[in-house]
Amino acid sequence: MNETTDLFEAMRTMRAMRRLKPDPVPDALIHRILHAGTCAPSGGNYQRWRFLVLKDMAKKQAVQAWYKKAYDEVIGPRYASSAPPPGTDAAKYARQHAAVEYLTEHFHEAPVWIVACLEEEGAGSRMSGASIYPAVQNMLLACRALGLGSTLTTRHMIFAKEVDAALGLPAGVQSYAILPIGWPMGKFGPLGRGRLSDVVFLDSYGNNWREADAVQEARAQP
Numbered sequence: 513m514n515e516t517t518d519l520f521e522a523m524r525t526m527r528a529m530r531r532l533k534p535d536p537v538p539d540a541l542i543h544r545i546l547h548a549g550t551c552a553p554s555g556g557n558y559q560r561w562r563f564l565v566l567k568d569m570a571k572k573q574a575v576q577a578w579y580k581k582a583y584d585e586v587i588g589p590r591y592a593s594s595a596p597p598p599g600t601d602a603a604k605y606a607r608q609h610a611a612v613e614y615l616t617e618h619f620h621e622a623p624v625w626i627v628a629c630l631e632e633e634g635a636g637s638r639m640s641g642a643s644i645y646p647a648v649q650n651m652l653l654a655c656r657a658l659g660l661g662s663t664l665t666t667r668h669m670i671f672a673k674e675v676d677a678a679l680g681l682p683a684g685v686q687s688y689a690i691l692p693i694g695w696p697m698g699k700f701g702p703l704g705r706g707r708l709s710d711v712v713f714l715d716s717y718g719n720n721w722r723e724a725d726a727v728q729e730a731r732a733q734p
């Protein structure tokens with residue numbers, strides 16, 4: 513089952529889909545995804561988001577070169593030397609690393625990218641990110657609902673200036689995420705995350721809310 517309109521099902525199974533087919537994605541679906549993005553809230557409802565839909569292979573390749581450089585110099589060594597995150601194990605983490613490497617090599621082959629940008633003065637901040645990532649998550653969920661694969665990627669920001677120039681963004685516009693979109697080679701499925709009560713506190717920071725785990729455990733039953 514690749515499509516779903518069940519929101520909770522979509523959230524529970526929206527894996528980072530890094531292996532994508534090169535087959536084209538109809539514009540009508542991209543329009544629906546973009547519309548879902550602009551349904552998101554933004555601070556003051558200012559809607560300073562701008563979305564660059566990219567199909568141009570030369571531009572995607574130019575960005576992929578920076579994306580790969582960031583992998584070679586920063587991300588690859590980090591993966592090689594870090595422990596599996598909560599909710600995963602060494603084998604799953606190795607599979608994630610392999611998928612990350614795959615996307616690095618094939619980034620530009622995704623038939624369509626949505627580059628999520630903000631029109632803003634000066635350098636971005638935590639505050640500005642809060643006005644674009646809700647739109648990004650809405651678009652990822654819309655992809656999931658339509659059976660399309662994507663991944664939230666931000667690695668290009670390691671070389672933000674160079675990438676924004678390669679994308680041809682004008683002064684005062686900065687990119688915050690690149691969503692490579694395409695039909696997935698693999699299947700959507702359950703995510704690996706840590707225990708809820710390890711990160712949720714009741715009333716006092718540090719007072720783990722153990723009862724919160726019941727929902728997660730019930731959901732994990734086949």
Ligand SMILES: Cc1cc2nc3c(=O)[nH]c(=O)nc-3n(C[C@H](O)[C@H](O)[C@H](O)COP(=O)(O)O)c2cc1C
Binds near residue numbers: 526527612664704
């Ligand atoms: C802020 C942020 C930045 C991310 N950047 C990248 C990226 O540049 N490349 C990539 O392959 N995945 C990226 N991801 C995806 C995460 O690596 C992914 O969610 C994680 O591997 C867990 O996979 P799962 O969601 O399939 O469980 C990013 C996720 C977030 C939230």
